[in-house]
Amino acid sequence: MNVREPSIDMNRLFDRLRSLGAIGRGEDGKLVRLSASDNDKAGRDCLVSWLNEAGLEVAVDRIGNVFGIWRDESNEKEMPLLLGSHIDTVIDAGMYDGCFGVLSGLEVIETLKAAGIRPQRPVVVAAFTNEEGVRYAPDMMGSLVFAGGMPVEEALAVIGHDGSVLGDELRRIGYAGTLDPGFLKPHAYLELHIEQGPVLEREGFTLGAVENLQxxxxxxxxxxxxxxxxxxxxxxxxxxxxxxxxxxxxxxxxxxxxxxxxxxxxxxxxxxxxxxxxxxxxxxxxxxxxxxxxxxxxxxxxxxxxxxxxxxxxxxxxxxxxxxxxxxEPVIFDGDLVAHIEEAASRRGLACRRMTSGAGHDAQMIARISPAAMIFVPSVGGISHNPAEFTPEADLVAGATVLLDVVMDLVRSSGAQA
Amino acid sequence: MNVREPSIDMNRLFDRLRSLGAIGRGEDGKLVRLSASDNDKAGRDCLVSWLNEAGLEVAVDRIGNVFGIWRDESNEKEMPLLLGSHIDTVIDAGMYDGCFGVLSGLEVIETLKAAGIRPQRPVVVAAFTNEEGVRYAPDMMGSLVFAGGMPVEEALAVIGHDGSVLGDELRRIGYAGTLDPGFLKPHAYLELHIEQGPVLEREGFTLGAVENLQxxxxxxxxxxxxxxxxxxxxxxxxxxxxxxxxxxxxxxxxxxxxxxxxxxxxxxxxxxxxxxxxxxxxxxxxxxxxxxxxxxxxxxxxxxxxxxxxxxxxxxxxxxxxxxxxxxEPVIFDGDLVAHIEEAASRRGLACRRMTSGAGHDAQMIARISPAAMIFVPSVGGISHNPAEFTPEADLVAGATVLLDVVMDLVRSSGAQA
Structure with a gap:
């Protein structure tokens, strides 16, 4: 069969970003979805409904990480390509941090499916638990546990600033899964994220190929x-x-x-x-x-x-x-993946620079067990963790498109497409 | 009649310092006599009892300043020599700040009386209300009002940090007097005080003749x-x-x-x-x-x-x-009084330096209406407003003795002694 040149559905992506960004707002209009809270449950439920609509297999591990798995009999024995980020937020957050990466991962999978691509390996989108660390320490906990850096029992026993126990809260909101964290062994991990800093905007780049993390x-x-x-x-x-x-x-x-x-x-x-x-x-x-x-x-x-x-x-x-x-210690991302990102951006004619992540991200944890890299899009004014957090739609599209291109490269690399 | 060369009774002075320093201590042992509080009332009552024992006329003005007046028919028409300071304290105070000056003024008067001196002019010891300004702003309020720098009605209406009204509190503790502040017009004002700074100790001086105030x-x-x-x-x-x-x-x-x-x-x-x-x-x-x-x-x-x-x-x-x-603005003290202090110290063989007061004192207010000057004694380690505030007894004696000598010079200057 013929393969259309796939392109992401930007309206679907923006609609989902706005819909998810509307969940967890208080009467004051402030966005707060602290990990394992009622608001987090509402956000997770929304994400899971989209994963189901996309025909993905939904899985939840013991630390509450949510996965949307796209696999079939032809590729289920292969190590999956993992795309991910988080959907928990800080207090009075913006709507891009984390969510953009998760929803773009989902968008990429749906685009590939709709385009009739049959990937050589499973493609999975993940939303990791408690990346922000506002309610429970440490931050990036879900990806840390997934990567084997913290025993799951220890993480579930963590007591939050409000006196709650993470494990109890995950059970209460229905996201205490049964799968052992690490049940998936990624072939590679890609995370698309807003920069949360001013460099790309000030220097006039549309994309960052993140080669390391401070x-x-x-x-x-x-x-x-x-x-x-x-x-x-x-x-x-x-x-x-x-x-x-x-x-x-x-x-x-x-x-x-x-x-x-x-x-x-x-x-x-x-x-x-x-x-x-x-x-x-x-x-x-x-x-x-x-x-x-x-x-x-x-x-x-x-x-x-x-x-x-x-x-x-x-x-x-x-x-x-x-x-x-x-x-x-600093984290060095995978050189091949970074080069893939640069090439994909170049093919699209997008100005891309190699850069360092100044913030912590789930990618730094997954890098312990898999090749990993990140793609950044600009944050206007460098502002993040703030309602004023903003990335222009053209940059969002650029980021998701390059993610799509890199994923296509990785899943078609052995000519496995239909 | 013959006049003994008078000398202060240092045991009486030290006993009173310690007695007053024991009043207003909480269960934790901390000394707190905030202006117009119950503890301040206890301190004032103690002072008034000593003024009475000394045979002085006790007067209280509308802002609660307490005066012990030594006068007789022969000198009551003359402008009085005023000696003063304050007995209110900061929170967790030492026992010297202010109290030393008031009790030394009383000691000087008693010493002169006992020595048979008949001064040319009245000698008055004053304890000014709310010098510290901890409960009611501004600080040095009693002397400011006495010097005409603030209307008494305005001062009485001041609301404290605890919501109390100064005038109400003065009435409640029985120290809302009827005399108009300024009922006395001083011929001169002298204030003996601890330095509250490290200069005298570090430079090896026993006394400071304070010539100005920053x-x-x-x-x-x-x-x-x-x-x-x-x-x-x-x-x-x-x-x-x-x-x-x-x-x-x-x-x-x-x-x-x-x-x-x-x-x-x-x-x-x-x-x-x-x-x-x-x-x-x-x-x-x-x-x-x-x-x-x-x-x-x-x-x-x-x-x-x-x-x-x-x-x-x-x-x-x-x-x-x-x-x-x-x-x-800076305050310049009276040059003749400062020279008097230096001469008196020199006659006693005490190391004395001219200096600037870095802290505010009642003397700066009284300087608006009368020649004024201050005598400093060392503060060990420069420490004040602290339980560790300390001045060695020898230095206390030196300060009170020079105050006595200067007062004698001033009240005998026209040969009015018996």
Whole structure:
């Protein structure tokens, strides 16, 4: 039979994005679908109804990951191509983060089906549980468990910020599946996602071929000085914890700006004690978020900060203590998959750049067990985790189309199409 | 009759300091005598009992200032010499701040009486209401009203942080007097106080002859940048309000350290929004406390900060807004009184330096209507407003003795002693 050149149904994709984005809004209009909540159940139910409509086999594993499986007798012995992301949200979220990847995966499968493609291997779309980590820690939990990085029993026992137990909540909303996480062994994993940063828009690219994901180092630093009267204590006699903290902020900034490396350094939290207008701060507590796609560089940045803190303690007569909050090594995505993405974009005449993901994604977990890569589309103004999150429709179409093209390459690579 | 060379009764002074310091302690042992509270009433009652025991005329004005007046028919037409300070405290206070000055004033009067001195003019000890300003704003309220700087009706109507009305509370504790504030016109005012700073101790002086009091400029600065993802936003694309705030902190510090002037600059309060580890701060709010004993220099410091903020806004792409919270011009104390203090210290062989008060005191208010000056004694470690506030007994004796000597000079200056 003849194969039409397949193309995605953009109206169906946009309708589903908007429909899913309308689920879980409170009376204030804010979108909140925290993992395993009633709102999450409503979102999941909606997704499952679409998976069923598309004629996919729906499967749920023990951690609540939802799969729409397209397979037949001819290919069910092959390792599946997995497309995925998540549909849980942060509080007061936008409608693109995660959902765009899941719905595009579904769209690609439906497009291929409608085009009469018979893939060489199963194609599966996945929505992973609790990517955001807002209600239950850690984030990216569903993909982590799926990849064998956390025992499922441990994950199900996690107690949320609201005192709920994840396993209980999954049962309550009807998404405590029976399949062991990892029941599928992916041949490859692709995740389409909004950038959540400003690079593509500012540099005029439509697509990003994500070749790696930054390593993350989170530290909490506490500086102890001596509280004293702001009026009566000469400058030379001060042990000002707040001033010492400010020195760390400017050090990190100056160092990152002076470097040609992609290192980013952020002090997001800052607290002074006693925090009184006329008292020299006795204590400053702040966080340092260091990220770099290269593990050696990330270690060098950590070391440079440690050296600076040592000198600061001596110079300012303060005590510095450091607590490590989180540490993830960088993830290198699969070079062949990244090249596939670049080629597909090039064939479509779309401006695409290789880039690093600054945010964490399910892809970094699946990369433990399978070749994986990501496609980014621009986020206007770099805004995400916010109702103002927005990606123009042309860019959404570009992203889904390139995903489609790459999937076609991968499932037809042995000439298995009809 | 013969006059003994008078000397203060240090045991009586220390006993009273300790007794007053024991009043107003909660079950946790913390000393709290907020103005016009039950604990303040207990402290006032104790003071009044001592004023009565000393044979002084007790007077209370409408704002609750308490006076112990030593006068007789021979001198009651003369303007009185006023000695004073306050006995209200901050929360979790030490026992010296304010109380030492009031009890030393009483001690001086009793010593002079016991020595048979017949002063040329009345000598009065005063405890001013609400110097600390913890419960009711502004601080130094009793002396401000006494000096005519605030209408008494306005002061009595002030609503405290706990919702109480000062006038109601003064009535409730029995210290709403009937005398108009300012019923006494001082010939001169002397206040003995702990330094509340580290200078005397560090430089090895027993006494300070306070010649002026810093001008104070309080500002609240708000910097608005743009919140963005800490991982996905390259350093060059950030509008980091927290980083901009840190630049202000280091600018102020570097400028003050590089200067030979006594300017002090403090950032005591700091707050980031949204204050999340992985979000670039969209907003930083902080306070700037600038002090200098010279009004021209204080203005120059304010101007330098304003110029810096202007450049910062441009360089960092942030919006800066400034709110003036308080502004007091420096106070110059009476040169003759300061010289008197220095001479008296010198006669006793006590190491005394001229100095600036970095803290506000009742003396700055009384200076509006009368020659005024202050005597400081060391604060160990510069610590005040804290249970660890401490001044060695030898220094307390030195301060009270010099106060006695200066008072004797002033009341015997026309040879009026017996």
């Amino acid at each position: 390593g993350i180092s989170w530290q909490r630093i506490t500086i102890d000085g001596i509280a004293n009267h702001a009026g009566t204590t000469p400058m030379s006699m001060r042990r000002d914890a707040g001033h010492a903290a400010a020195r760390v902020v400017t050090f990190l900034r100056d160092r990152a700006m002076a470097s040609n490396s992609p290192t980013v350094a952020t002090v997001g939290c800052m607290q002074f004690e006693p925090n009184a207008i006329n008292v020299i701060p006795s204590r400053a507590m702040f966080t340092v978020d260091l990220r770099d796609p290269n593990e050696q560089r990330l270690r060098a940045e950590e070391a440079a900060l440690a050296t600076f803190l040592e000198g600061l303690a001596k110079a300012e007569g303060v005590r510095v203590s450091v607590e490590r909050l989180a540490r993830f | 001008g104070i400029s309080w500002q609240r600065i708000t910097i608005d940048g743009i919140a963005n993802h800490a991982g996905t936003t390259p350093m060059s694309m950030r509008r980091d309000a927290g980083h901009a705030a840190a630049r202000v902190v280091t600018f102020l510090r570097d400028r003050a350290m590089a200067s030979n002037s006594p300017t002090v600059a403090t950032v005591g309060c700091m707050q980031f929004e949204p204050n999340a580890i992985n979000v670039i701060p969209s907003r930083a709010m902080f306070t700037v406390d600038l002090r200098d004993p010279n009004e021209q220099r204080l203005r120059a410091e304010e101007a330098a900060l304003a110029t810096f903020l202007e450049g910062l806004a441009k360089a960092e792409g942030v919006r800066v807004s400034v709110e003036r919270l308080a502004r007091f």
